[in-house]
Amino acid sequence: MSEVTQAVPAAELFTPEFRLDPYPTYARLRENAPVCRVRTPRFETWMVTRYADARAVLSDPRLSKDIDRAGDLYLQVFGEKSVALNRNMLNADPPEHSRLRRLVSQAFTPRRIDALAPRVQQVVDDLLDPIVPAGRAELISEFALPLPMNVICELLGVPVEDREQFFSGTQVIRTQGTAGRSNEEDRAAIQEAQQNLYAYLTKLVGNKRDRPGDDLISALIAARDGGGKLSEEELVSTAFLLLFAGHQTTADFIGNAVTALLTNPDQLDLVTRNPDLLPGAIEELLRFNGSVPVASFRLATEDVEYSGVRIPKGSIVTVVLNAANHDPAHFTDPDGLHVDRTDNPHMAFGYGVHYCLGVSLARMEARTALGTLLRRLPNLALEVAPENLRWLPAASSFRGLLELPVRFGDT
Numbered sequence: 001m002s003e004v005t006q007a008v009p010a011a012e013l014f015t016p017e018f019r020l021d022p023y024p025t026y027a028r029l030r031e032n033a034p035v036c037r038v039r040t041p042r043f044e045t046w047m048v049t050r051y052a053d054a055r056a057v058l059s060d061p062r063l064s065k066d067i068d069r070a071g072d073l074y075l076q077v078f079g080e081k082s083v084a085l086n087r088n089m090l091n092a093d094p095p096e097h098s099r100l101r102r103l104v105s106q107a108f109t110p111r112r113i114d115a116l117a118p119r120v121q122q123v124v125d126d127l128l129d130p131i132v133p134a135g136r137a138e139l140i141s142e143f144a145l146p147l148p149m150n151v152i153c154e155l156l157g158v159p160v161e162d163r164e165q166f167f168s169g170t171q172v173i174r175t176q177g178t179a180g181r182s183n184e185e186d187r188a189a190i191q192e193a194q195q196n197l198y199a200y201l202t203k204l205v206g207n208k209r210d211r212p213g214d215d216l217i218s219a220l221i222a223a224r225d226g227g228g229k230l231s232e233e234e235l236v237s238t239a240f241l242l243l244f245a246g247h248q249t250t251a252d253f254i255g256n257a258v259t260a261l262l263t264n265p266d267q268l269d270l271v272t273r274n275p276d277l278l279p280g281a282i283e284e285l286l287r288f289n290g291s292v293p294v295a296s297f298r299l300a301t302e303d304v305e306y307s308g309v310r311i312p313k314g315s316i317v318t319v320v321l322n323a324a325n326h327d328p329a330h331f332t333d334p335d336g337l338h339v340d341r342t343d344n345p346h347m348a349f350g351y352g353v354h355y356c357l358g359v360s361l362a363r364m365e366a367r368t369a370l371g372t373l374l375r376r377l378p379n380l381a382l383e384v385a386p387e388n389l390r391w392l393p394a395a396s397s398f399r400g401l402l403e404l405p406v407r408f409g410d411t
């Protein structure tokens with residue numbers, strides 16, 4: 001085993017250049033420091049960038065996601081007030097994880113998701129109707145964000161009139177580091193927004209209990225009241241997880257996918273002329289620039305070793321999915337976009353027991369969104385040079401654009 005390496009200050013990695021294009025940094029790390037200890041202002045983490053190590057970490061039972069096991073470390077990273085919000089499957093190990101996931105997964109089977117497709121198409125068309133005649137648009141705020149927000153709200157049963165409140169709460173969290181707030185102010189604003197959303201969801205669960213609807217929250221209440229399978233706290237924080245997991249991930253991905261196609265015109269042309277390529281193209285776009293660049297933190301419950309580097313018990317481990325997805329040991333021409341790539345076992349949706357629960361929904365939304373954009377917005381092009389696009393801060397948990405100005409039209 002090699003000795004523990006010196007920690008790299010996060011600021012050295014997360015530079016302005018990284019924000020624009022993180023892939024050269026990922027390549028350097030994969031090559032020279034595949035398991036790299038990184039120090040942020042509040043905690044230290046071990047970043048894993050190679051594909052084989054990423055898979056090994058995400059399926060290693062010695063690495064825990066249990067919020068209680070992480071104890072003080074969790075509080076240090078996320079803050080005390082976020083514990084109640086996070087009593088859900090993403091922060092649990094088997095067998096608790098299986099209990100929390102099973103009830104929800106019934107709502108996300110490919111068959112159920114297929115049944116939602118016409119409704120998603122309707123939401124897409126309603127959003128595009130006012131955009132099409134204008135000839136230009138800011139696709140993040142006018143399309144990519146409202147689409148998954150409306151879909152997940154509809155699935156959960158959030159009434160239309162309450163969605164604006166939901167939206168502004170999630171935006172505080174999304175724009176972390178971009179609104180001119182200090183780190184501490186950001187943290188306080190996020191915690192406040194999370195508390196408000198949690199209070200709202202608690203009230204919504206109460207309302208659904210009195211007047212059940214044909215929605216996921218009502219179904220979870222029935223499952224809970226029937227067999228006592230979910231505590232009230234777990235129920236609310238599961239709704240909270242679905243809202244977050246199902247919203248920004250998909251919005252950012254749609255923005256990243258459109259940008260990747262517009263900056264690779266030969267690939268845009270290929271998929272526009274061959275719509276049958278779209279499902280495979282979506283997998284390639286997920287691999288090329290996924291919206292969840294890092295998996296959530298794991299805690300080493302004993303000493304572990306990857307690529308010859310020992311990570312001591314009690315450490316936080318972070319898998320960089322977007323780095324693993326560009327590993328030349330696993331993908332031919334990893335930095336090139338090939339919409340007709342066939343063998344594509346990317347990890348944009350994670351790996352192991354926490355593999356994305358919403359994968360069918362995400363794929364269906366992306367297919368509908370991109371397919372319709374390509375059809376209804378001919379000659380789609382960026383309004384700004386690619387290097388002037390504004391990406392989320394380098395240290396954000398998401399990879400996405402703040403704005404995506406485009407133009408289109410017949411001439």
Ligand code: HEM
Nearest residue numbers: 089090245246249250253295296349350354356357358362
């Ligand atoms: C988990 C990515 C859309 C629900 C995950 C994970 C990733 C991911 C990487 C694993 C996190 C980890 O291991 O730490 C994505 C991407 C999406 C997307 C890239 C869109 C392009 C969705 C949607 C939903 C959803 C639409 C539906 C509500 C979930 C849930 C988990 C999860 C509930 C936790 C699963 C568990 O802990 O067992 N997602 N996701 N995701 N995702 Fe997604």
